[in-house]
Amino acid sequence: MREDIEFTAEDGVTLRGWHYSPDGGDGPAPLVVMAHGFSATKEMYLDDFAEHFAAGGLGVLVYDNRNLGASDGTPRGELDPWQQIRDYRTAITWALTQPWTDPARIGVWGSSYSGGHVLVVAALDRRVACVVSQVPLVSGLANARRLIRADAFAGLRQMFDGDRAARYAGQDPAMIQVVWEKEPDEPCALPTTDSHDFFLGPILERATTWRNEVTLRSVEMFTEYEPGAYIGQIAPTPLMVVVAAQDHLTVADLTLEYFERARHPKELVVLPAGHFDAYVGDGFARSAPAQLRFLQQHLT
Template identity: 30%
Template sequence: METVSIRNPGMYWDIAANIHFPPGFDAGKRYPAVVSNHPIGSCKEQTAGNVYGAALADAGFVVIVPDASFQGASGGEPRWTEDPEQRVKDYRDVIDYAQSLPYIDPDRIGILGICGGGGYSIKATIIDKRIKALVSITGVNFGRLMREGFSNFDPVGALEGMAAQRSAENSGEDERINIFLPPSVEAGKAAGITDIDVLEATDYYRNRCVAEGSGTRMLFSHAAPAMAWDAFAFAETLLTQPMMVVFGDKPGGFGAYRDGMEIYGRAASKDKELVVIKGWSHYDLYDKPEPAGLALEKLVPFFKAHLGGTTAASGLKAAE
């Protein structure tokens, strides 16, 4: 694995990314690539990298796993901004970078995203036809979630609060950082939280996969753009690439089950597959061996079918 800094024209900061290489990697050959995108509040060292990125690299792909701008090891200010349009731009900038690497075939790049990264990857695929195949794992439309649960179903009131907070910060008051999760599962239960997604997210981020770059937080005063954003807009006409949608059949408050069903139904893709992992939940698919393994059993052949295998440097002869 290699850690790189990516800066494209027009950017004012670097995107940090880990590149996972296949076994026996040969820089003189050309590989299909996958950009693997982490959930909201996560980072490149967690599920997008250490589970799905590593497995796809083992299967023969070069996998690039970026940190979101303003988060993790990537640059950008103010910190902990969650800007959907910037996230989609990040992915397209990473594709620019991937196409510049001599060992990546620029015409065989796929994208994978988990949770909010899944929704962002869907939007990137809608507008960027360089992406040849899409996998969304327990993907969430973050705009829909912001207008519903993350604003207590009062999006206008939340926008008014964000405006007031931004004005206060401009006058010198402290930033307001919203923490997505309680400090522990026990604290969450004691506070009356019963939603499976919140409690299992807490277990994942606080216990199962603690990482320094994982914020699980958001700068409240800069969250307004997400309120008017929609990951699925124009999918009926513009989302034409091969697509696989993966989620568990135990629904929770973040809404991956309903969002997965919605985008599967709406996408114009003629080649689309719905994979429902029975008996498992949103956060089970992050790292638990059985459900993640079931997802990989489907998505690895999917990417191989649409992106192909390693080729010689000329791109003319398939490698054994």
């Protein structure tokens, strides 16, 4: 059963989402806390994962990151990774006040940008009993240099500096497209073809609150963000990392390099697919059961 929920972050911003009760559950149950990746909203297939986990006996808390979707917060489209990490931890704190949560059995799940967040959350917050990180960002700068040509990256840094000066003068934050709409060379945050096809494809029929823009400052914060630096500090909390071998967005070889730095207990799932294939079709059919097994093993 799914119900709408909302909770208040420490700074007063209201975050909204869903709580899934586990099938056959009665009383406090294990809980998986989930949020989506860069600019994405919960309707972008997180409900499919949540339903799968709930059918396997796990409660699930899914919410939209602040400034996106159903959640409050301004400026809209502002993606501050460290604020999103703090909100994950607030979500855990709020869940602990609810009668449906077993406080000893809380897992965190993230994908892409939030796949990096949960690495940090699991390293810092010992309330977390296990963590699943799907196609995660592990190094913002290294990943950005893979996605953006060197000459274009220099121009992007000039845009960051101009936006910083404009904000200091009292202007609103500059905005940038998440994905290109007409031509592949349009400035955007996620310049891969599969990003374009995912965000502007059939998913828009489900994710009606998604907007194809974020603040330029969000991209600057992306390049400054190094969640993989925390991966060696997660143990002894069990870690599962899901890698898409043909991932061109959060590139697979970087993720595999950082996975080697993690300590046991850890588990690796490699999908013969691209970044967004992890959410649908054969990618989902292969990874979701493995993730459920891992969560059941460590939460039930």
